[in-house]
Amino acid sequence: MRVAIDSKSFGRDEILKDISIALEPGSFTALTGPSGCGKTTLLRILAGLDSDWRGHIEGAERLAYVFQEPRLLPWRSLADNIRLAAEPAGHGAAAEAALAMVGLEGYGDAFPAMLSMGMARRAGLARALAVRPKVLLMDEPFVSLDEAAAAQLRDLTLDLWHKTRPTVLMVTHNLAEAAAMADRVLLLSGRPAAIAADLALDQPRARRDWQWIQGISVRLREAMGNGEATSEPAPAIDKGDAAL
């Protein structure tokens, strides 16, 4: 999948400029950067949810999106939620199997209001995978979970990515999370934002210890500092970094 964004503005405010990204099939890329820099905007452009921009895009088919809030239909059961998303893609029969994949077997008849935040996030992931996506876009999928639940869901996400191998682009403000999970990290910075760093992480995930992750985080933070040459204060991105 590749995208070239010449320009994206909200009103007279230019948000993104001259961004060109090519994602290898089956790769896991993290997109990070200071809050409000346009990460989610970029993801929405890739998803086709925002069409008001200049540039071109190819390979954006069989997309699935894991939203920051799970966006389940509260008046439909979990199985129905998944079936409704998977049916247009021709995989409606696999709703229960998708739930089992994320550890929610037997919850097909439950309504979303009965779930904890962590379970709702799992259901959102199950819905995305039920589409059998070629491209899986994830927007801060682990934010506002307690650290144990977040760690569990990170492992589950990596495990399922290994098994099904969609091309993943995950937005996160958490540099340590990006360093621990991705095989490539893109850093978005500046105003209008451009790609300030593109880091390939070759280290096998099993051998990414705390020290290594900290090292990558520091490099990313420095790159972010260079991109932010203006008088704006340093963005608050440290939150949660040390927790991994």
Added chain:
Amino acid sequence: MQPDAKQHGDRGRAGSGLVTVPLSLLALVLIWAALSAFMPADLLPPPLTVLALAADEWRNGDLLFHLGATLARVLAAFVLAMAIGAAIGIALGLSGRANRAFDPWLIVALNVPALVTIVLCYLWFGLTEVAAIAAIAITKIPNVAVTLREGTRALDRDLAEMARLYRFGPAATLRHVILPQLAPFMAAAARSGIALIWKIALVVELLGRSNGVGFQIHLYFQLFDIGRIFVYAIAFILVMQAVELGLLQPWERHASRWRRV
């Protein structure tokens, strides 16, 4: 409009109401009986007399015939008002421009007295069934439109986006994303609609029909027969409460069952 708060309030009342409501109604009948002991029977007939009159009206078939005539009018007007009012409300809720253009009309329509609508309908369309049903429906349409406009404005954009991303298509989006969000507003409009419509229907019948509960009440008003006025009034109140409790409330509960955790 806050259908949520309203529903929860009603449900709480229904739970404790199993004992209180019958006791409260019984007290009302007892007060009526006590008062009637001190008043001339033709001004305030006692409950048992009214019950005997009701049995009489039931046996000669009048009660059922006139109740049926009024119910048919109420039903026809209700369906018309809900369909047209919902269509207008949804259209206004979706389009800010249409809403700005037609909101003043809606305010005017809300403030036309029902009596004016009824009289004009009879004058324009004659003393016909069509005029009667149209008059009842027209008085209700603005209320339905306002309620559904609020419901449409409150539609969740995030869910609409999710449905677009996963290619639900228009039919599934309407059925699984939009209508469930509008259902509480439809239910609220339906309940307040029934309450308004059946009262209007009696006035419509009084002014220009030769059957129905309103016509009978008018007839017994001219004959000064207060007992039979009571019979028709109470019978109709009971029927409409049965519709509310037996049809509308269960539907509302079914539509909002996902809210309960």
